[in-house]
Amino acid sequence: MAPGIALVFAVVGFVALAIAGLGLTSLILDSDVIQTPGLGQIPGVIGMLLATGGFAAALWFGLRAPHPTFWTALGTALCAYLGEVVGVAVGALISGRDPAAGFAAAGGVAIGWPGVVLALAGLVAGWGGIALVRTRAGRPRWPWERDE
Numbered sequence: 001m002a003p004g005i006a007l008v009f010a011v012v013g014f015v016a017l018a019i020a021g022l023g024l025t026s027l028i029l030d031s032d033v034i035q036t037p038g039l040g041q042i043p044g045v046i047g048m049l050l051a052t053g054g055f056a057a058a059l060w061f062g063l064r065a066p067h068p069t070f071w072t073a074l075g076t077a078l079c080a081y082l083g084e085v086v087g088v089a090v091g092a093l094i095s096g097r098d099p100a101a102g103f104a105a106a107g108g109v110a111i112g113w114p115g116v117v118l119a120l121a122g123l124v125a126g127w128g129g130i131a132l133v134r135t136r137a138g139r140p141r142w143p144w145e146r147d148e
Contacts, residue, residue: 001132003063010129011056014080017121018051025117033114036105039092043105046091047084054083055122059129068130076126081119085110 022033034044058079062072085106092102109115 001135003060003068003133006129006132007056007060007063009132010059010125011052013128014055014076014121014125015048015052017125018048018080018118021117021121022114025113029113031113033109034088034105035108035112036092036101039097039101039105040095042095043088043091043102046094047087047109050087050090051080051083051118051122054079055126059126062126062130063133068133070127070130072130073123073126076129077119077122080122081110081115084118085115 026033055076058076059072062068062075065072088109089102089106092105093099
């Protein structure tokens with residue numbers, strides 16, 4: 001598969017895994033993703049945008065290699081994690097809230113379960129994107145389409 005197409009599939013997969021993972025984990029633990037009260041939705045949105053951008057940039061860098069390695073998936077996980085943490089802090093500052101509350105929210109994401117969920121989503125989606133490029137399989141064929 002072409003690297004650009006694999007990147008699109010992987011980014012969509014990352015966003016889906018991240019949103020589902022954050023939502024289900026929040027439901028199971030009965031805990032908010034951003035536990036600092038009064039910040040609104042802006043920090044979460046900015047955090048997800050930066051996490052997605054970091055994930056996509058790291059994966060695109062790895063997919064441009066002649067033979068992409070699966071170690072790139074660790075970089076995609078790290079960039080997604082850092083993008084979320086930085087995005088929450090920046091989003092809190094953009095929304096006009098107290099900088100201390102914004103950094104507290106970013107710290108809560110960094111050391112809590114949301115950071116782990118986003119890193120795992122980045123790892124799984126990054127691995128999948130690399131696998132799409134490395135796999136040399138052809139399209140599926142019906143038995144009567146074969147050249148036997």
